[in-house]
Amino acid sequence: LAKTTQPISMDSYEGQEVNITCSHNNIATNDYITWYQQFPSQGPRFIIQGYKTKVTNEVASLFIPADRKSSTLSLPRVSLSDTAVYYCLVGMNTGFQKLVFGTGTRLLVSP
Amino acid sequence: GAVVSQHPSRVICKSGTSVKIECRSLDFQATTMFWYRQFPKKSLMLMATSNEGSKATYEQGVEKDKFLINHASLTLSTLTVTSAHPEDSSFYICSASEPLQREGNEQFFGPGTRLTVL
Numbered sequence: 001l002a003k004t005t006q007p008i009s010m011d012s013y014e015g016q017e018v019n020i021t022c023s024h025n026n027i028a029t030n031d032y033i034t035w036y037q038q039f040p041s042q043g044p045r046f047i048i049q050g051y052k053t054k055v056t057n058e059v060a061s062l063f064i065p066a067d068r069k070s071s072t073l074s075l076p077r078v079s080l081s082d083t084a085v086y087y088c089l090v091g092m093n094t095g096f097q098k099l100v101f102g103t104g105t106r107l108l109v110s111p
Numbered sequence: 112g113a114v115v116s117q118h119p120s121r122v123i124c125k126s127g128t129s130v131k132i133e134c135r136s137l138d139f140q141a142t143t144m145f146w147y148r149q150f151p152k153k154s155l156m157l158m159a160t161s162n163e164g165s166k167a168t169y170e171q172g173v174e175k176d177k178f179l180i181n182h183a184s185l186t187l188s189t190l191t192v193t194s195a196h197p198e199d200s201s202f203y204i205c206s207a208s209e210p211l212q213r214e215g216n217e218q219f220f221g222p223g224t225r226l227t228v229l
Contacts, residue, residue, distance in 0.1 A: 043220030
């Protein structure tokens with residue numbers, strides 16, 4: 001399982017775009033990149049997943065360069081409710097593979 | 112997306128007692144479920160992989176006799192913390208995946224169970 005490295009914390013203000021970068025230098029050919037969000041005292045929630053280039057859904061975008069050794073989660077126009085911990089995970093495209101969580105990035109959005 | 116529930120949401124018990132936590136997949140069948148624990152301001156730590164109809168696979172350092180896992184049906188896995196002690200106080204989270212999904216390795220997490228051992 002590829003190890004991931006993320007910033008421990010980030011601060012932002014309401015309405016700003018937030019970009020959280022994750023490093024995964026030893027990502028394997030069959031690995032996908034998945035991001036989860038976790039609020040205090042709740043289970044993680046799936047945000048977005050991608051393999052290469054760019055993926056966009058209703059809540060976020062995921063940018064993956066050609067070498068796939070890193071990825072960037074982009075949250076457009078954050079609000080106070082986006083304050084949470086964001087985890088980047090790397091693994092094969094199967095729901096049966098165990099997930100190894102790194103430290104995550106604690107995002108604080110202020111008014 | 113699929114829904115995973117946990118029961119109870121929080122439990123307080125005396126030291127030495129056993130506590131059972133249930134994890135249910137509400138609208139899908141899950142042959143594999145995972146159990147995590149999380150300490151305050153820390154990341155999730157995988158404890159074990161629960162497989163329906165077979166023994167669970169425990170991660171290194173997790174005592175299988177301490178944390179009993181039973182995955183007796185395709186919608187229910189249970190984690191029993193035996194002879195709980197204060198150091199077992201933690202947030203326990205389960206997850207499951209929907210086997211019929213053709214793409215993505217999204218796992219669906221339960222809301223977690225807060226265990227406090229006095």
